[in-house]
Amino acid sequence: MKKILALLICIGAFALAFFLFSPPAKTNGTIEVIAEATTNQKMIDDTKKTATFFKQFLTEDMHIELTRDVKILICPTRESYTTVLQREIHLPKDNAIRQAKLSAGISNDKFHMVALNGAAEKMKTPQNSTSAIAHELFHQVQAQLSNDKNDKALYWLKEGTADFIGATVAEKSGYQSREQWKLDTINALRTAPSYASASEIMHIDLEEWTNLMEQDQSPYQMSDLMVCYLVSQQSNDKSYASIANYFRLVDQLDDGDKAFEQAFGLTVNQFLVNFQRWFLDTMNKPAQIEIIRKPEITPEVATDVEHSAALARQFFQNKWNSDLKASQRIVLTESKDAYTAAIAKEFNLSAEAATQKSKSSVWWGNNSTTVLDMSALSTKHQIIFATATIMMKRFELQVAPQKAMSTLCWLTNGSADVIAAHTVEMAGIYTLENYKASWLSSLRKTTVVPNLAELKTEQAWEDATTKYSISTISNLSALATASLIEKYGFESVYAWLEATKEYGDAEKAFQAVYGISANQFATDFKKSLTRQLK
Numbered sequence: 001m002k003k004i005l006a007l008l009i010c011i012g013a014f015a016l017a018f019f020l021f022s023p024p025a026k027t028n029g030t031i032e033v034i035a036e037a038t039t040n041q042k043m044i045d046d047t048k049k050t051a052t053f054f055k056q057f058l059t060e061d062m063h064i065e066l067t068r069d070v071k072i073l074i075c076p077t078r079e080s081y082t083t084v085l086q087r088e089i090h091l092p093k094d095n096a097i098r099q100a101k102l103s104a105g106i107s108n109d110k111f112h113m114v115a116l117n118g119a120a121e122k123m124k125t126p127q128n129s130t131s132a133i134a135h136e137l138f139h140q141v142q143a144q145l146s147n148d149k150n151d152k153a154l155y156w157l158k159e160g161t162a163d164f165i166g167a168t169v170a171e172k173s174g175y176q177s178r179e180q181w182k183l184d185t186i187n188a189l190r191t192a193p194s195y196a197s198a199s200e201i202m203h204i205d206l207e208e209w210t211n212l213m214e215q216d217q218s219p220y221q222m223s224d225l226m227v228c229y230l231v232s233q234q235s236n237d238k239s240y241a242s243i244a245n246y247f248r249l250v251d252q253l254d255d256g257d258k259a260f261e262q263a264f265g266l267t268v269n270q271f272l273v274n275f276q277r278w279f280l281d282t283m284n285k286p287a288q289i290e291i292i293r294k295p296e297i298t299p300e301v302a303t304d305v306e307h308s309a310a311l312a313r314q315f316f317q318n319k320w321n322s323d324l325k326a327s328q329r330i331v332l333t334e335s336k337d338a339y340t341a342a343i344a345k346e347f348n349l350s351a352e353a354a355t356q357k358s359k360s361s362v363w364w365g366n367n368s369t370t371v372l373d374m375s376a377l378s379t380k381h382q383i384i385f386a387t388a389t390i391m392m393k394r395f396e397l398q399v400a401p402q403k404a405m406s407t408l409c410w411l412t413n414g415s416a417d418v419i420a421a422h423t424v425e426m427a428g429i430y431t432l433e434n435y436k437a438s439w440l441s442s443l444r445k446t447t448v449v450p451n452l453a454e455l456k457t458e459q460a461w462e463d464a465t466t467k468y469s470i471s472t473i474s475n476l477s478a479l480a481t482a483s484l485i486e487k488y489g490f491e492s493v494y495a496w497l498e499a500t501k502e503y504g505d506a507e508k509a510f511q512a513v514y515g516i517s518a519n520q521f522a523t524d525f526k527k528s529l530t531r532q533l534k
Helices: 041-060 078-087 093-102 126-145 155-172 178-191 206-214 219-232 239-253 256-264 268-284 299-320 336-347 351-358 380-399 409-426 432-444 458-467 470-488 491-503 506-514 518-533
Strands: 031-035 070-075 105-108 113-117 289-293 328-333 363-365 369-373
Touching: 031 041, 041 070, 041 126, 041 155, 070 078, 070 126, 078 093, 078 113, 093 206, 105 126, 113 126, 126 155, 126 239, 155 178, 155 206, 155 219, 155 239, 178 219, 178 268, 178 380, 206 219, 219 239, 219 268, 239 256, 256 268, 289 299, 299 328, 299 380, 299 409, 299 491, 328 336, 328 380, 336 351, 336 369, 363 380, 369 380, 380 409, 380 491, 409 432, 409 458, 409 470, 409 491, 409 506, 432 470, 432 518, 458 470, 470 491, 470 506, 470 518, 491 506, 506 518
Parallel strands: 031 070, 070 113, 289 328, 328 369
Antiparallel strands: 105 113, 363 369
């Protein structure tokens, strides 16, 4: 999360208490990094690097000099983070425990400190940790500009501008572009079951904000889009200046609403009306599929991928009266090496991690970006199949949470393959029956065929790829899913996804939709498959 505090750079070990802090009488804008002895060295180095780059950005782009000394306290575990929130940030114990569950960092204006939660998911990749650190540091800048009257500022604007600056610093550090961050934010709200409205967070306080966080109502994402829209209405040369001026005016006027009007040239009510119009228009636009091809990829291949995505969406529309909500970027690469390099670049992974992911895959992606290895797809039907699989995977995630679906991986993965095969049939190339025959033929060549019960969880699926092979477990899952569709129709897959969202558990949803437990189905299917394999 993000809040109200401080910055700096140096390293030391801290035990239960770092220091007895009191802001120094004389300061020169130093950022000191203080890490617990067990902190990963890379996290320390990355934090120092980000702090240095943040000061450079502040000076060169925002024309602001940091005048307060700031200490960044790195906590490698949630337990140590909770302790620091109590002892150094001076949060009551219950509040410290609460915030430790939700936040990657907290800033304290009074003591010029930032505490970082090294165990938070957001701190596990360089891109996200960079934006999180810059976010907290910008809270210190807000406090400096407002002469420590930050509590008078609009809370959503404090958090939204901190996220905006965090995304900007991440981009300038060589990570994901700010436009891509904005797209990810739009996609997050498009696929969220519910979220707080702009009017709900316009005059919100910390307690109400925290409640929305605990209810998964995405207040950060909404505030981020509010700031993105606000900045887009300013001239390019004034966007940073307007943000900085707002916090200076908070000091002068002692009123967040009045400061907003003077800094941005319209009242908060006028802004709300304009933003809501833009937001509704943005949310109602059909998802866009952007195909990004390297020079080595021909326009014809890119067109094939684009048409394949359109075919998959046609299936969603015709069979399920639905469509993909989240816009997508599909990056086409010409070789395995280019594929590996693109994975590393797009998802900010080390060369080793990217190689591991590319080794046995044709595509890799997150919610809005997918990298595709076109060197592994030599025919049109392979291109259609791979692209349709990607579209179905994205569709699944917009209907049901990944955590809920991960209790029945064979059906999640099998559904994607069967819908992809049907999409190839829609293109008039091969039929689903052709694919079923091919999957069955492949299983006949294997020595041991696993049971579906071995393919439930993500970990079980991963273990099975080693014990058997990815093709064996994929073919088995596709055949099992095809047998369900043959009996209950394609609509049953959509019903299962909807039920998974409702129950929060894929197995319970399976029982509700198909009238049989997943375990019993696995047993019955095993018998049926054994007869077919003879």
